[in-house]
Amino acid sequence: MNEPILSIRGLRKAYKSGTEALKAVDLDIHRGEIFALLGPNGAGKTTLISIVCGIVTATDGVVLVDGRNWRDDYRHARTRIGLVPQELTTDAFEPVLNTVSFSRELFGKPKNSAYVEQILRDLTLWDKRHTIMKELSGGMKRRVMIAKALAHEPDILFLDEPTAGVDVELRKDMWALVRRLRERGVTIILTTHYIEEAEEMADRVGIIRLGELILVEEKNALMQKLGRKELHLELAEPLTAVPAVLDEWDLKLNDGGTHLTYTFDGKAERTGIPSLLAAMRDLGIGFKDLETKTSSLEDIFVDLIHGGRIA
Amino acid sequence: MNWRGVWAIYKFEMHRFRRTLWTGLAVPVITTSLYFVVFGSAIGGRMTEIGGVPYGAFIVPGLMMLSLFTESIFNGSFGIHMPRFTGTIYEILSAPLSAFETVLGYVGAAATKGLTVALVILATAHLFVPLTIEHPVLMLLYLALVALTFCMFGFIIGVWAKGFEQLQVIPLLIVTPLTFLGGAFYSIDMLPPTWRQITLFNPVVYLINGFRWTFFGTADVAFGTALVATFAFALACLAGIWWIFRTGYRLKA
Numbered sequence: 169m170n171e172p173i174l175s176i177r178g179l180r181k182a183y184k185s186g187t188e189a190l191k192a193v194d195l196d197i198h199r200g201e202i203f204a205l206l207g208p209n210g211a212g213k214t215t216l217i218s219i220v221c222g223i224v225t226a227t228d229g230v231v232l233v234d235g236r237n238w239r240d241d242y243r244h245a246r247t248r249i250g251l252v253p254q255e256l257t258t259d260a261f262e263p264v265l266n267t268v269s270f271s272r273e274l275f276g277k278p279k280n281s282a283y284v285e286q287i288l289r290d291l292t293l294w295d296k297r298h299t300i301m302k303e304l305s306g307g308m309k310r311r312v313m314i315a316k317a318l319a320h321e322p323d324i325l326f327l328d329e330p331t332a333g334v335d336v337e338l339r340k341d342m343w344a345l346v347r348r349l350r351e352r353g354v355t356i357i358l359t360t361h362y363i364e365e366a367e368e369m370a371d372r373v374g375i376i377r378l379g380e381l382i383l384v385e386e387k388n389a390l391m392q393k394l395g396r397k398e399l400h401l402e403l404a405e406p407l408t409a410v411p412a413v414l415d416e417w418d419l420k421l422n423d424g425g426t427h428l429t430y431t432f433d434g435k436a437e438r439t440g441i442p443s444l445l446a447a448m449r450d451l452g453i454g455f456k457d458l459e460t461k462t463s464s465l466e467d468i469f470v471d472l473i474h475g476g477r478i479a
Numbered sequence: 480m481n482w483r484g485v486w487a488i489y490k491f492e493m494h495r496f497r498r499t500l501w502t503g504l505a506v507p508v509i510t511t512s513l514y515f516v517v518f519g520s521a522i523g524g525r526m527t528e529i530g531g532v533p534y535g536a537f538i539v540p541g542l543m544m545l546s547l548f549t550e551s552i553f554n555g556s557f558g559i560h561m562p563r564f565t566g567t568i569y570e571i572l573s574a575p576l577s578a579f580e581t582v583l584g585y586v587g588a589a590a591t592k593g594l595t596v597a598l599v600i601l602a603t604a605h606l607f608v609p610l611t612i613e614h615p616v617l618m619l620l621y622l623a624l625v626a627l628t629f630c631m632f633g634f635i636i637g638v639w640a641k642g643f644e645q646l647q648v649i650p651l652l653i654v655t656p657l658t659f660l661g662g663a664f665y666s667i668d669m670l671p672p673t674w675r676q677i678t679l680f681n682p683v684v685y686l687i688n689g690f691r692w693t694f695f696g697t698a699d700v701a702f703g704t705a706l707v708a709t710f711a712f713a714l715a716c717l718a719g720i721w722w723i724f725r726t727g728y729r730l731k732a
Contacts, residue, residue: 223569223573224731225732242575243575246573255566257567258567259565271570273484274488274574275481275575276483276575277483
């Protein structure tokens with residue numbers, strides 16, 4: 169059971185124009201986890217998902233679904249996988265129930281009205297089952313896209329930006345749904361722009377930039393790194409250099425010597441702040457103001473996508 | 480085989496046809512009636528029999544073929560072009576369906592509609608002229624073969640076309656002129672010898688004459704030749720579709 173449910177090896181996509189949308193990505197997805205793929209627009213998130221789902225052809229590399237090659241054994245792979253694409257693409261004139269039943273049948277599953285009804289009820293779509301798609305609001309269409317993806321009972325679900333352009337209430341609904349799916353044993357891979365979403369939902373986080381997966385980390389471990397705090401001191405008088413006595417705090421002098429920054433572990437019992445302030449008082453270094461700041465996933469993310477790396 | 484998947488696509492397409500059922504059927508009935516009013520009554524009265532067949536009856540296979548070509552290409556191309564246009568193709572591509580199964584669903588449905596229209600034309604024509612079909616089984620088989628072939632041709636156009644106007648280009652600018660010049664309404668024996676030679680390069684001549692042979696037992700070209708030509712076109716379309724799915728041409732990035 170420890171074998172990854174999805175194993176991506178050296179997956180690469182280069183277009184004829186020379187654009188390299190994916191640069192040999194390696195990634196393992198564990199059974200039953202929620203994995204969040206974070207990255208700015210054009211980073212390759214959708215390309216990665218599309219290749220796994222069979223919509224885009226890979227230039228190189230392989231995907232194993234439960235150890236089986238996704239191209240040689242495409243029926244097995246595709247039956248296991250459900251996809252909710254980013255774009256709201258629907259058949260305008262089809263009623264909700266028909267379009268969801270169509271998806272189930274397309275994937276070769278026998279009719280199961282009770283199951284389809286359950287999905288529609290879970291997504292609060294049951295009352296709208298006879299409404300044609302073009303009469304639904306954007307949020308409702310998004311729910312139908314999810315219902316379609318779940319119709320064939322996949323155990324791996326890809327959600328490409330599931331909450332883009334969705335109001336707060338629906339976003340909370342989606343999060344609850346994703347958790348319920350995970351409880352049922354569905355493995356979920358979601359892409360998102362919202363860092364809070366990754367923080368809220370994911371077991372692990374992957375960050376992708378310019379077609380490269382630059383970080384894959386347990387969310388909690390990442391949060392530990394994020395648990396680092398900074399103390400900013402605005403000095404009364406500018407300093408030319410940090411006095412040697414203060415070396416043990418590894419301070420940084422910024423803004424032409426007017427600001428001191430001390431980085432510490434916010435979760436540690438001893439932060440070192442009182443002793444630092446005492447030592448500064450002894451040296452006669454006064455300050456006008458102080459503030460502490462927690463680096464958020466957002467800071468790390470912004471830092472990473474601008475080319476920085478986590479140590 | 481994912482028969483359920485094939486059936487899902489087939490039903491989806493047939494459902495689309497049902498939404499426009501009455502216009503879909505009224506058009507061939509009205510068009511056929513108009514052709515008979517113009518060609519059958521106004522001109523037909525002045526025409527002699529062609530190869531022992533009264534003119535009114537002579538044009539029936541051509542009329543059926545003309546509509547079958549147009550319908551098959553239109554439905555075959557529209558069926559696959561719509562999901563490409565709206566983006567719902569993602570679902571077809573991510574489903575556990577082989578290329579053969581996907582094509583079977585779309586082409587099967589388009590061919591069903593094409594055949595229905597052709598048979599409605601036959602029934603309408605029967606109201607205007609007495610008709611006896613010499614080889615009814617062969618006629619139906621031949622009709623089905625042509626319908627499938629042109630639906631596959633339509634499928635290729637539907638994948639190739641970048642917009643709705645391109646869907647129209649080949650049917651309007653190539654197929655319809657070739658059909659009119661291919662002996663739908665006359666025997667190529669009536670043409671001057673040079674034009675007759677040129678006309679023999681028109682593939683539609685073989686399709687129409689092969690079909691006409693199943694009605695009357697006589698035609699401008701031998702039935703065997705017509706059959707070979709039709710199969711050759713069917714194989715060319717199959718090869719085109721095979722290539723599309725192998726390379727992912729305009730279906731997959």
